[in-house]
Amino acid sequence: MADKKYDFATDCIHAGQEPDPITGAVNVPIYMTSTYAQDAPAEHKGFVYARGHNPTRYAFERAIAALEEGVNGYAFASGMAATATVLELLPAGSHIIACDDLYGGTYRLFERVRKQSMGLEVTYIDIIDKASLERAIKPNTKMIWVESPTNPLLKVIDLKMVASFAKEKGLIAVTDNTFATPYFQRPLTLGFDIVVHSVTKYLGGHSDMIGGAVVMREAGEMNDRIKFMQNAIGGILGPFESFLALRGLKTLAVRMDRHDASAKKIVAWLKQHKKVEKVYYPGYGGMISFVAKATLDDAKKMLSRAKVFTLAESLGGVESLIEHPGLMTHASIPAEQRKAIGIDDGLIRVSVGLEAPEDLIADLGNILR
Numbered sequence: 302m303a304d305k306k307y308d309f310a311t312d313c314i315h316a317g318q319e320p321d322p323i324t325g326a327v328n329v330p331i332y333m334t335s336t337y338a339q340d341a342p343a344e345h346k347g348f349v350y351a352r353g354h355n356p357t358r359y360a361f362e363r364a365i366a367a368l369e370e371g372v373n374g375y376a377f378a379s380g381m382a383a384t385a386t387v388l389e390l391l392p393a394g395s396h397i398i399a400c401d402d403l404y405g406g407t408y409r410l411f412e413r414v415r416k417q418s419m420g421l422e423v424t425y426i427d428i429i430d431k432a433s434l435e436r437a438i439k440p441n442t443k444m445i446w447v448e449s450p451t452n453p454l455l456k457v458i459d460l461k462m463v464a465s466f467a468k469e470k471g472l473i474a475v476t477d478n479t480f481a482t483p484y485f486q487r488p489l490t491l492g493f494d495i496v497v498h499s500v501t502k503y504l505g506g507h508s509d510m511i512g513g514a515v516v517m518r519e520a521g522e523m524n525d526r527i528k529f530m531q532n533a534i535g536g537i538l539g540p541f542e543s544f545l546a547l548r549g550l551k552t553l554a555v556r557m558d559r560h561d562a563s564a565k566k567i568v569a570w571l572k573q574h575k576k577v578e579k580v581y582y583p584g585y586g587g588m589i590s591f592v593a594k595a596t597l598d599d600a601k602k603m604l605s606r607a608k609v610f611t612l613a614e615s616l617g618g619v620e621s622l623i624e625h626p627g628l629m630t631h632a633s634i635p636a637e638q639r640k641a642i643g644i645d646d647g648l649i650r651v652s653v654g655l656e657a658p659e660d661l662i663a664d665l666g667n668i669l670r
Contacts, residue, residue, distance in 0.1 A: 309368065309484060310554035317363025318547060329360040331544045353532040357540040361547050362514075365504065368483040368550070369496050371516035373524055375531045376543060380479065380499025381406055382536035383513030385414075387475060387495060389530050390523060394420045395443040398434060400458060401425040401642050402451035404477070405631035413633075427642075428458050434466050444473040449488075450480045450583040453590045453626040453650045454643055457583045464492030473523070479503065479617070484557040485585050489518040495527075500538070502617030503587075506549040506556055510542045556619070556655065560587025563658040567651070570662050576669045578647065587653040588616060590626075593669060597646040600625055604649065609656060609664035616652035621661055623651050623668070 307315070320327055332355055337348040348354040358376050366374035377383040384407060391397075399411065403425075415421040424437045428447060445467050449458040460476060467474035475495045476488045482503045488496050498504055500512030517524040531537060538546070568582045571591050581590040593600060604612050610623040614630050624630060626644050634644070653661065 312364075312367050313553045314551050316367035317360050329357055329544065329547060331540050332356045333540055351540075352535050352537055355537075355540050355543070357547075358538055358543040361538070361543045361550075364547060364550055365483075365498070365500075365514050366516050368487075368553075369478070369489055369516040370483075370487050371489045371496065371518055372520050373517050373528070375515045375517075375527055376500070376538035376546070377513035377515070377531070378536045378538055378542075379511050380477075380497070380501060380513040381410060383497050383499075383515050384410060384477075386527065386530050386534055386536060387497060387515055388415055388419070388421070389534070390473060390526055391419065391421065391443050394422075394441060396422040396424065396439045396441045397444045397446055398428075398437045398442060398472075399423050399425050399446040400428050400448055400451055400456075402427075402454045402456055403446075403448050404452045405626075405633045407446075407448075407477070408631075409633040425638075427456075428463060430459075431462060431466050434463070438470060442470070442472060444475060446475050446477075448477040448480065449486075450586065450588065452480065453581075453631065453648065455480075455581040455583045455588060455590055460486070460488050460493065461491045464488070467494075468492060480588050481586060482553065482557060484554055489516065492518075494518050494523060500546050500549075501615065503557065503560075504549055504553065504617075505546050506552065506618060507545070508615065508618035508620065510545040510549075512538045512542050512546055514538075557587070559655050560653050561585055563587070563655075563661065564589055564653040566658045567653060567662060567665065571665070574669060589651045589653065591649055591651070592645055593647040593649055595647040597627075600647055600649065601628070603668050606668050606670075607664060608667065609660050610651070610668070616650075618652070619655045621652060621654035621656055623649060626650050 335351045339345040362374035362376050411423045426437050447458050464474050474493045476493050478496045479499045479502050496516045498514040500514050564587045571577050571580045576594050578592040610621045613622050
């Protein structure tokens with residue numbers, strides 16, 4: 302299918318996933334092997350050792366690269382393994398400009414791991430225009446790291462502006478596209494160098510696997526370096542998880558339609574509820590955050606009443622999840638920093654699943670009663 306540009310929904314099902322040439326199997330087989338036989342020393346069929354080579358993983362990597370309109374995809378054992386590997390592109394002592402509202406695990410990696418192991422510096426800012434980026438840049442700045450929509454306040458960043466600034470300054474532009482997915486936006490087409498995903502979320506879509514992905518905009522030194530480090534560091538996605546990720550991609554388009562439609566109904570309901578102070582929603586997708594008129598203790602009691610929503614971390618699965626960022630997904634961010642960016646005691650984050658929206662709204666009514 303590489304010779305023709307197909308619709309996104311068609312690529313979800315077919316890109317990088319040709320029927321098995323030996324058996325005709327429609328689904329890519331799970332290649333559970335650690336090594337591959339060679340005809341003679343260094344004479345093989347392109348597969349040597351499973352850390353570096355696996356046909357199931359390759360199929361998923363081709364598929365996510367096609368959906369993001371990149372040249373190559375690389376699959377990892379988790380979103381954090383993908384993020385950590387991208388940071389290896391930087392020399393020790395580099396400076397990163399990052400959005401101030403981002404996943405707590407990314408903040409933890411920056412602050413409590415890479416600052417110590419690589420001497421990285423990170424400046425967190427509200428990225429609103431080029432002037433905000435200009436004020437944050439330093440002589441040793443090498444990378445800009447953004448999420449859009451951000452997590453958990455769902456701010457939308459002007460990705461084209463960020464990519465343009467990065468190109469002007471010779472910086473690597475990276476965006477975590479987990480929330481939007483390539484269904485809603487493709488940052489590589491806007492000039493970003495690298496897209497990162499937690500495959501665990503919408504791409505996998507069923508809350509049954511952990512995985513990460515990196516997609517590169519173009520061939521060249523950075524692409525070659527990521528490919529080398531994937532094998533050298535070894536945080537790869539296993540064959541069974543690769544199979545599950547491929548299974549998830551096939552329904553991505555239809556799932557995102559449903560997540561989006563249900564979320565819009567829930568947002569409209571939340572905006573008129575007397576116990577809701579503010580609703581954060583970027584206008585698309587299945588993620589919603591809102592501030593309840595509640596103390597921390599009140600918020601804990603509210604969330605404990607959930608029945609259709611599952612009180613749990615993560616997002617993007619078929620089931621709806623609800624959580625308290627301050628106590629759960631963003632607890633690794635210091636309290637004063639959470640408060641400064643707006644992660645209040647009453648802030649609640651919702652991942653809208655595929656249940657009937659009427660049932661979800663009724664459950665929220667019980668939670669907020």
